[in-house]
Amino acid sequence: MRFLVAIVLFVVALASGGLGLAQRTVLAPPDAVTSELQLSSTAPITVIDGAALNAYEGSQTITIAGGVEAPETDAAPADPTDGDATDGEATEGEATEGGAAEGDAADVVTQTDAVAVTYGRTVDVIGWVGEAPYTLITLDTETGELVAQAVRGTESQVPSPLGSDLWFGEFEGEGDLGLTLNVPADVSLLVVSDGTLPAPQGYTVTWPLDSSTPYSGWLILAGIAFMVLGFIALLWGLFHWRRQRGPRRKTPRMPKAPRPSRYRPTRPRAAIARPKGRRAIGRGMVIPALALGTALTLGACTADGVMTFGPSPSPSASEPGDELVTPPIAVNERQLERIVARIGDRIAQADEDLDADLAATRMAGPALELRQASYAIRAEDSDLGALPAIPVGNVRVALPQQTDIWPRTVFAVVEDAEDETLPPLAMVLIQEDPRSQYKVHYAVTVVPANPFPDSPPASIGTARLPADTSLMSVVPQDIAPAYAELLLEGTEAEGAALFDLDSDVLIEQIGAAAKAERAESLPETAEIAFSNAVGEGETIVLATNDTGGLVTAYIIETETVTPIQDGAAVNASGAVQALSGVEQSTNGIVARYGVQLLFYVPPLGSDAPVLLLGYTQGLISASEVS
Numbered sequence: 001m002r003f004l005v006a007i008v009l010f011v012v013a014l015a016s017g018g019l020g021l022a023q024r025t026v027l028a029p030p031d032a033v034t035s036e037l038q039l040s041s042t043a044p045i046t047v048i049d050g051a052a053l054n055a056y057e058g059s060q061t062i063t064i065a066g067g068v069e070a071p072e073t074d075a076a077p078a079d080p081t082d083g084d085a086t087d088g089e090a091t092e093g094e095a096t097e098g099g100a101a102e103g104d105a106a107d108v109v110t111q112t113d114a115v116a117v118t119y120g121r122t123v124d125v126i127g128w129v130g131e132a133p134y135t136l137i138t139l140d141t142e143t144g145e146l147v148a149q150a151v152r153g154t155e156s157q158v159p160s161p162l163g164s165d166l167w168f169g170e171f172e173g174e175g176d177l178g179l180t181l182n183v184p185a186d187v188s189l190l191v192v193s194d195g196t197l198p199a200p201q202g203y204t205v206t207w208p209l210d211s212s213t214p215y216s217g218w219l220i221l222a223g224i225a226f227m228v229l230g231f232i233a234l235l236w237g238l239f240h241w242r243r244q245r246g247p248r249r250k251t252p253r254m255p256k257a258p259r260p261s262r263y264r265p266t267r268p269r270a271a272i273a274r275p276k277g278r279r280a281i282g283r284g285m286v287i288p289a290l291a292l293g294t295a296l297t298l299g300a301c302t303a304d305g306v307m308t309f310g311p312s313p314s315p316s317a318s319e320p321g322d323e324l325v326t327p328p329i330a331v332n333e334r335q336l337e338r339i340v341a342r343i344g345d346r347i348a349q350a351d352e353d354l355d356a357d358l359a360a361t362r363m364a365g366p367a368l369e370l371r372q373a374s375y376a377i378r379a380e381d382s383d384l385g386a387l388p389a390i391p392v393g394n395v396r397v398a399l400p401q402q403t404d405i406w407p408r409t410v411f412a413v414v415e416d417a418e419d420e421t422l423p424p425l426a427m428v429l430i431q432e433d434p435r436s437q438y439k440v441h442y443a444v445t446v447v448p449a450n451p452f453p454d455s456p457p458a459s460i461g462t463a464r465l466p467a468d469t470s471l472m473s474v475v476p477q478d479i480a481p482a483y484a485e486l487l488l489e490g491t492e493a494e495g496a497a498l499f500d501l502d503s504d505v506l507i508e509q510i511g512a513a514a515k516a517e518r519a520e521s522l523p524e525t526a527e528i529a530f531s532n533a534v535g536e537g538e539t540i541v542l543a544t545n546d547t548g549g550l551v552t553a554y555i556i557e558t559e560t561v562t563p564i565q566d567g568a569a570v571n572a573s574g575a576v577q578a579l580s581g582v583e584q585s586t587n588g589i590v591a592r593y594g595v596q597l598l599f600y601v602p603p604l605g606s607d608a609p610v611l612l613l614g615y616t617q618g619l620i621s622a623s624e625v626s
Helices: 002-024 122-129 216-244 283-300 332-352 366-381 477-491 503-511 512-520 572-582
Strands: 032-038 045-048 062-067 116-123 136-141 147-152 169-174 178-181 187-192 202-208 395-399 408-414 424-430 439-446 526-534 541-542 549-563 589-601 611-623
Touching: 002 122, 002 216, 032 147, 032 178, 045 122, 045 202, 116 122, 116 178, 122 187, 136 572, 169 178, 202 512, 332 395, 332 408, 332 424, 332 526, 366 526, 366 572, 366 589, 366 611, 439 589, 477 503, 477 512, 477 526, 477 549, 477 589, 503 512, 503 589, 572 589
Parallel strands: 045 136
Antiparallel strands: 032 202, 045 187, 062 178, 062 202, 116 169, 116 187, 136 147, 395 408, 408 424, 424 439, 439 611, 526 549, 541 549, 549 589, 589 611
């Protein structure tokens, strides 16, 4: 019977352990799933939808096969999977955007191995595509395979998407390009070759699968345990068998029949006698016991590492499914840091070369106007007119607009990473359309003593309000004319009570008192006249946490110095002379100064005054009075 038990235990052990090992080998599930798609499209763009990339959980490994040729000129528009051209394809002999005829074979590229891939929010990807034809790759939910859909357009070619401020990341290469991403469902990929030839045609997407076998470890452990028990039963049977077949001795004489004894009462004894002394464990039992303990210890250390104990974790409020849905933001923090770094590098190069056209690729509005004047002054005298560089370092405040349309606005306060003594620079960046870069419209030096209001976190962003909004204590579009009047008339100005004059350091520099001192410093043969006006810079309003707002304003201050005696003349010096090209004039000299301003306007119902947060002031033009 003991041998039968051992045999049964061995059979169970082999079955359990074998099944556990089979689950990890021949019966193991696949560790990845792959979907391939081969196109025959003439569209210059391919968009891989984020929902298709998230068909399975985990990261996505994407392989794109480069190497495309120019399509046949007589191809007709059709679906991208049958090899025909789309509406957006240009035919032979048509003029390209650069003005060259495509019929000029010497200038036409007919083959390329280039592959350029970018990824960003789907709304940004589609916005960048615009009116160009493209191939949209989605997922067939029934078959689980990638499928292509043609989207017609009117543009025959597109610019390179590389370097755009829209993207979270970008890749480029020659031939086959492989990349591994883990993008959410609202992020898509944009693929082009050179923008003129068709986009790459071969796509392979691989997703990792959970190939763990949660029961294999237990089965292997059970197999080991049954094997140990089988050995124990086998040893027990052998030991018992050996005892039964021990050496035989001489047969003793039969005892005589006992005489009947008299009845004598005795004490009752226990049914089972209590063993006397200590009984040692046989050597045959020590080894199986040790083997069982070792097997249990080693069996618990399975390769999968999937044997877990205790209840599974319950979902918490921090899981993605429970997150608060907020409107999309123009850029995230990482994008903004990259954009600021690009702007800083571009403007630094423009400052070094005095290249106003280069600066115009990253500046516009009041900021560009001041930069252009600075370059003109420095071209005449390198010691004059220099402006502070755009700091590249810590983005202290990031406030993107909540929007998915254009134009888009972002507010940022940047500190110099190398010199902490320099005051931070507050910038207002605007992107006019999806294919444009963000440009600095305002760049104001922050007043260190005046605290910034609390703003929403960068991950949430804020709303851009119209300049005539009535949600604040002062209508934003009324701030610029009121402050311009304050600079001219001082505390006698009608709107002087709207502003915090005690913390306003700009009034001390160019206010009414400073203008009076300037007039007194002129000789008796000349006089000066001042006038202020609202500049052409856009009034930008961004909401703060307390329903107040950050408001920009642009003011043009004009100084006109004229002689008041016959034969008298006025002299120009410094930046005015360099910019006007006039050293002395009998007609007079006009100088215009641009003043970029940043205010905090309290919410409606607040008694707090409007606070000046930053400013930048500089000469923007000078000429002789005509």
